[in-house]
Structures are given as C-alpha cells and as structure tokens.
Amino acid sequence: MLATPWICRSCIRALAKPRSSPLAFFRRASTDASASLPPALLQRARKLRAEHDQLEVSQSENFDPKTARRIGELSSVVSALSDWEAAQSSVTELTTLLSSPDAELRQLASEELSTTQTQLSTLSRQLSVSLTPKDPFAHMPCLLEIRPGPGGLESRFFADSVFKMYKQYCAYMGYRAVALKYEMADGAGSASTSAGEEPLQEAVLEIKDAGAYGLFRGEAGMHRVQRVPDTERSGRTHTSAVAVWVLPSFPDSHEAAGGGGGDMNVDDPASDFYLDPAELRIETMRARGAGGQHVNKTESAIRMTHLPTGTVVSMQDSRQQSRNREDAWKLMRSRVALLRREAREEQAARLRDNVLAKHKITRGDKIRTYNYSQDRCTDHRSGVDVHNLPDVLVGGESLHRIVDSARTWLATSDIAAMMAEEESKAAAAEGGQAARKSKK
Known part of the structure; x- marks a missing residue:
C-alpha cells in the first residue's frame, strides 16, 4: 500500500x-x-x-x-x-x-x-x-410576583431590592417591563434603608416580551439574603428571605405571544387561560395606604376571587377602576393557568420523584443566597458562585450569568425527568408482560 x-x-x-x-x-x-x-x-x-x-x-x-x-x-x-x-x-x-x-x-x-x-x-x-417536552408557556411574556418571606421588616426591604434588581435586569436585556403592582407594607411608616430600600408588601412586574417566561421561569423560589441590617448595632448578620413567583402572562395580542395556537385563546373553554365569569367574584373597594387624593375616597380598588380554586387577586395601583380591573384579570388568568398546568403534571411528577427527589425545587426551597459580607451570590441548584454582588443587584452581567446557569440546570433536570418517566413506563410495560406470561 x-x-x-x-x-x-x-x-x-x-x-x-x-x-x-x-x-x-x-x-x-x-x-x-x-x-x-x-x-x-x-x-x-x-x-x-x-x-x-x-x-x-x-x-x-x-x-x-x-x-x-x-x-x-x-x-x-x-x-x-x-x-x-x-x-x-x-x-x-x-x-x-x-x-x-x-x-x-x-x-x-x-x-x-x-x-x-x-x-x-x-x-x-x-x-x-x-x-424533552417544551414548556407550553416558554414562548410567552410573564409576570414576576415578589413578596417578603421570613425575616420581618428586613425581608420587606430586601423584597424591594429584588424587585428593582429584576426591573433593571429587564432593561439590561432590552425587555419591556411594567410594574402592575407595587404596594408598601401597612404600618411601616416612612421606614427605609441607607440603600433606599422601601418596606415592600407585594409587587408584580409584567415583562411583555415573547419568551420572557422561558428566561425567567428558573427564578421562581425563595431567595435568601444574609446581611447586617442598618438597625443592627452589634454587627450581627441576619438571615431573611423573599419569595418569587413566575407566571405566564397572556399578552395583549396573539402575535406578541409568539403564536401558541388555540390553547392560548382566552375565549376557548379548553384553554388554560379561560376564565368563566360565573366562577369569579369581583368586589370594588376604596384604595388604602399612602397616596393621592383618591385614596380612601373612591372605590377604584378591585378584589377578584376565583371560586373553584380560591385564588384571590387585588389591584389598587391605578386611580382608574377600569385599569385595576384589567390588571386583575391578567394576573388571575396567569395564576389559574399555572394551577391547571400543575394539576395536569402531578401524575408525571410522581413518576419522576424516585429519580429527582433530592433535586426537586418547590416554592419553599431556598434556591439562591445573597451574602453581603462575602460579596457573593450563589445559586444552590447550578452551584454557580458570583463574587460581585453589587453588579448582581443592579441586574448586570453577573446576574445574567446566574440566571443563565439556572436555565441550564432546569434544562438538565427536564431531561432527567423525561428519562425517568420513560424508564418508569418501560419498567411498567415489562412488568405487565411478565405478569401476563406467568398467568399463561
């Protein structure tokens, strides 16, 4: 050769x-x-x-x-x-x-x-x-709900930081973000921190761009903060937490949703986003808290209850009742749609539990820690550490690295879940065949 x-x-x-x-x-x-x-x-x-x-x-x-x-x-x-x-x-x-x-x-x-x-x-x-089955809402806009968790006033202050962090991150990513709700805690007075944090009771941030849910869905969970409060004289580190929910948002137009077919039609009873008006109780009330002349004088606030699930939504940020009603409908659709999806996935989740039990993330789990004294942000799922906390809190490149690592972790978990489900089905099929042979 x-x-x-x-x-x-x-x-x-x-x-x-x-x-x-x-x-x-x-x-x-x-x-x-x-x-x-x-x-x-x-x-x-x-x-x-x-x-x-x-x-x-x-x-x-x-x-x-x-x-x-x-x-x-x-x-x-x-x-x-x-x-x-x-x-x-x-x-x-x-x-x-x-x-x-x-x-x-x-x-x-x-x-x-x-x-x-x-x-x-x-x-x-x-x-x-x-x-891997694609998340049915991944192509949609989303709503971020932010509420204080354990930790008293300190958790309310950090909830405000988390809200501002995500709002600035949207600007960094070029996403359109609007605060649907930004409500201060009752009885907190004019309390604020040296960093300008306000005692937040609840906030809802609407991110209007298609695909926002796919980007942010890994942010749902408990965010833990470890820092020395302004009021702490002995320099002792306090630990508190903030809860973040990520909900799919039905956009103002079908095109903005990036498609999605009939299952995204709010008028279709088969859609996750459909709400039967007969199953809703809508109440009007006077707005409360600090604000302009309309507070406690006009019934502009809306409280909406979905009777089958007991889900309650209240809106009072706008002076116009019609705007508060519109925002309440939007938030209620998102919450109920997510509940319906979770109900459908319960059986599949049970099949996966034996493989993913130690990795499964629930709303009560602490998914991330923000440690001020160590200038560190750690995502406990992906294991990524970032030692540039100021850049994280202003929604910069450091936060994007953390968010992206969580997305990668979610994709890996979805693949593992799908494999576990397929293996469970295969094992069940083999067991059924063996049982039929033994009977013969």
Whole structure:
C-alpha cells in the first residue's frame, strides 16, 4: 500500500476488510458514547419519528393546521435522531478498522474515531434536548410576583431590592417591563434603608416580551439574603428571605405571544387561560395606604376571587377602576393557568420523584443566597458562585450569568425527568408482560 499523508473517511471505509471478531473493539470504543442515550430514550425517539412519518403521509392527502403544527414539533427530533444514527454508524465502522493489519489505516481510523465519538456525545445531548417536552408557556411574556418571606421588616426591604434588581435586569436585556403592582407594607411608616430600600408588601412586574417566561421561569423560589441590617448595632448578620413567583402572562395580542395556537385563546373553554365569569367574584373597594387624593375616597380598588380554586387577586395601583380591573384579570388568568398546568403534571411528577427527589425545587426551597459580607451570590441548584454582588443587584452581567446557569440546570433536570418517566413506563410495560406470561 502506498503511503499517503491523508485519507478521507469514505476511503477508509472502502479499504476496510471484514474481520472475524470486531465485537471486542466495538465494545471498547462505543460503549461510553452510547451509554449517554438510554434505550428507553432511543425507543421514544424512534416512536416519534414513526409518528412524524405517518403524519406527513396523511398531511399530503389532506392538509390540517394542527397536523402541520405537530409535524413541525417533531421535526427537530427526526433531524437529531438522523444525525445521531449516522454518527453511531460511523463509530461502528471506524471501530472495525481498528483491527486492520495496516498500521497507517489503524492510525487514521483511531484519529477519526476520537473525533466521531466526541460528535456522538454532543449529538446524544442534542437528541435528549429535542425529546424533552417544551414548556407550553416558554414562548410567552410573564409576570414576576415578589413578596417578603421570613425575616420581618428586613425581608420587606430586601423584597424591594429584588424587585428593582429584576426591573433593571429587564432593561439590561432590552425587555419591556411594567410594574402592575407595587404596594408598601401597612404600618411601616416612612421606614427605609441607607440603600433606599422601601418596606415592600407585594409587587408584580409584567415583562411583555415573547419568551420572557422561558428566561425567567428558573427564578421562581425563595431567595435568601444574609446581611447586617442598618438597625443592627452589634454587627450581627441576619438571615431573611423573599419569595418569587413566575407566571405566564397572556399578552395583549396573539402575535406578541409568539403564536401558541388555540390553547392560548382566552375565549376557548379548553384553554388554560379561560376564565368563566360565573366562577369569579369581583368586589370594588376604596384604595388604602399612602397616596393621592383618591385614596380612601373612591372605590377604584378591585378584589377578584376565583371560586373553584380560591385564588384571590387585588389591584389598587391605578386611580382608574377600569385599569385595576384589567390588571386583575391578567394576573388571575396567569395564576389559574399555572394551577391547571400543575394539576395536569402531578401524575408525571410522581413518576419522576424516585429519580429527582433530592433535586426537586418547590416554592419553599431556598434556591439562591445573597451574602453581603462575602460579596457573593450563589445559586444552590447550578452551584454557580458570583463574587460581585453589587453588579448582581443592579441586574448586570453577573446576574445574567446566574440566571443563565439556572436555565441550564432546569434544562438538565427536564431531561432527567423525561428519562425517568420513560424508564418508569418501560419498567411498567415489562412488568405487565411478565405478569401476563406467568398467568399463561
């Protein structure tokens, strides 16, 4: 054989000679790459590809918008699976060449195999991501609800900092943000901190850009602060917490929602955002607290109760009752939509508990710590530490790094949850088959 400085992949395969026992090499080279894609996941991908192919056939005969939307949803899985199978096939072929008697061919195959295995690992991750069910609200705008948690007045002060932090972060990201509600605590008087923090009772920040929910959904949870309050004379560090809720927001127009189909139609009883007026109790009352002349004189405040769930929303920030009513409807739709989604996911969550119990995040968990004395912000899920607290609190690049790490953690958790669910289904199916065989 002539010495050549380079041989293309196709030429290498063409020169391959069948060997009597390539399996040992195959096991050694490809096991690690394949291990990242469990059989249950691969089976799910192939089922979805079969569904995609069947839908394309039916669509060619009779066009249907819903079918077209489903085909679009499955196309990423089909593409990722095709790429993964091609890489897996290349690994198998190149591994066979490692047993070639030609030393130069073995070296070329070894080099190509290393690159292909790296590609296969990346493609395994991409296929897993494509198989993960997308959050149905990810493309929508969102509402951030911020309330003080344990810690008394100090938690109210920090709640104000968290509200301002997210508002400035929206400006940093180029998002449009509007305060729907910004209510001070009763009885706090004119108390404030040296940093200009006010004793916040509750705030609702509306982020109007499509995709905002997908960006901010990882911010939901308890945010813990460790610092020395202005009123602490002995210099002792106090710990308090602030609760943050992230809700999908139905936008003012369908286009602003980034699409979404009929399930986003507020007039459709099948939509998560639909509210039956007969199930709502709406009360008007006088606004309370410090403010202009309308306070305690006009009934501009609105309190809305969703009777089936007991969800209560109150709005009084605007002097116009019509504006408060509109904002109350918006917040109520978001809260009820999230409750309906959570109810549907309870069964799936139970299937995942055995795998994700120690990682599962609830509203009572402390997801993040802001430590003033150490100039540190730590996300307890992703494990990312940032030692630039001032930049975090003004919504700068340091906060973006934290938020992005939480998004990555959520994506990884979603993949693990989906894998656990598929494995649970596969185990249940195997158990059912074994039971039927034993009866025979």
